[in-house]
Amino acid sequence: MSEKSRLDEIKDELETLDINPTIFARKEIHALPDVLSEDEKIVYLIEGRNKLNNNHIILVATERRLIFIDKEFMYGLKVEDFSYDKVSSIQYEKSLMLASVDIHIANNVLEIDNVGKYYAELFCEKVRDFMARPKEYFQNKTEPTVLDQLEQLGRLKESGVLTEEEFTEQKKRLLG
Known part of the structure; x- marks a missing residue:
């Protein structure tokens, strides 16, 4: 029996979490094995449009950090990650069909729209849970x-x- 690839493991994690990314997130999902550590687990993932540049991105919450992934043909892969103690606030706003998520990190605000309403709310709850944990929780994880x-x-x-x-x-x- 062949060993599962890291991408297959990630897809299984997403399925277990009942996360079904659209075809628009395919490039970013395929980049995840190179971005995540071998033992890093996904807590939740959402996809949407970065309001700043209109690119489609995914936001990944792991048990260690928050990761923004934008993979575009013209400029390659852009990955930004932040520890939860750097996130000062996260909020979502629902509209008729979709929602937007605003994440405040230091003096910056990352705004993502075109996120499913249910997913935006759940993602924010998961991130807030990690934001509320003491720093020691994350220091025990192998960085x-x-x-x-x-x-x-x-x-x-x-x-x-x-x-x-x-x-x-x-x-x-x-x-x-």
Whole structure:
């Protein structure tokens, strides 16, 4: 019996959580194995449109962090992640059919719209639950070391997800 790929494991996690991403999130979902650590579990995931640039993105809440993933043909993969203690607030607003989610991190606000109403509410509840936990909860989780993150960047570059320029930029940021 062959071993499951990380992507298959992630798809199984999403199915268990009753999350059914649309075809528009396919590129971002396929990037998840290169973004998540081997033992990192998804708590919830939503997809929507970034109000700033109108790109389709996914927001992933794991037991360790909040991750924004935007994969576009022209500029490749853009990943931003934040520990829950950096999130000052998260809110959602429902309209007739869809909802929008606003996440306040430091002095920035990430606004996502075209999110399913039910999913937006559930995502915000999950994130608030992690925001309320003490820092010690997250310190007990094994955080990826700089070496782990560099190896992950190398895998992203080798698989063609990152260009040489993007790889160098991210490497400089990590070694900072």
